[in-house]
Amino acid sequence: MTDDEARVRRAIDGLHYDFSRFTIPHFIAHLEALRQREIILNGVAFDGRLHGLWVRAETADYVFFDSRTHPVHRVHHILHELGHMVLGHRLYDLTAFLSPELVARLRATLSPELHGHCRRWDPHDSPEEREAELFVRLLQQKILLAGRLTALTHPDTSIDALSRFTRSLGYDG
Numbered sequence: 001m002t003d004d005e006a007r008v009r010r011a012i013d014g015l016h017y018d019f020s021r022f023t024i025p026h027f028i029a030h031l032e033a034l035r036q037r038e039i040i041l042n043g044v045a046f047d048g049r050l051h052g053l054w055v056r057a058e059t060a061d062y063v064f065f066d067s068r069t070h071p072v073h074r075v076h077h078i079l080h081e082l083g084h085m086v087l088g089h090r091l092y093d094l095t096a097f098l099s100p101e102l103v104a105r106l107r108a109t110l111s112p113e114l115h116g117h118c119r120r121w122d123p124h125d126s127p128e129e130r131e132a133e134l135f136v137r138l139l140q141q142k143i144l145l146a147g148r149l150t151a152l153t154h155p156d157t158s159i160d161a162l163s164r165f166t167r168s169l170g171y172d173g
């Protein structure tokens with residue numbers, strides 16, 4: 001096991017999460033309680049170069065995922081962004097990576113400062129991106145072993161149940 005893998009495994013163990021109860025909403029509620037911060041999901045029709053996006057605003061964490069991709073991929077992108085949060089990765093100024101239009105809309109709806117992570121088509125370009133992907137793979141293994149595969153492969157119901165976590169920002173693409 002590499003140091004990176006050991007670190008990611010420790011972070012997952014540190015969540016003390018019962019994977020036999022895994023659904024995306026249940027896992028997010030667990031993280032919210034643990035971190036004492038709201039996590040709000042938003043499905044957005046991205047322009048094709050983005051997979052997912054995490055913005056750490058003052059009062060909540062916002063996770064955007066591409067609403068047009070297959071549900072299995074949506075879950076993957078959500079877990080990837082949650083991985084950055086759980087692993088305590090440093091934040092980037094997102095204005096350097098996002099289109100000016102998206103930046104303007106996020107600033108108007110979320111926060112003047114846009115700090116966080118974004119997942120583009122070339123996701124494996126930094127150690128943090130690799131760690132977030134490792135987080136997803138290890139989580140998938142635990143979910144599989146706990147007999148919760150359908151929460152990954154048929155997450156539609158699970159994602160529909162996310163209304164509590166989803167806030168309309170008047171922004172859908």
Ligand SMILES: [Zn+2]
Pocket residue numbers: 080081084117118119128129132
């Ligand atoms: Zn990432």
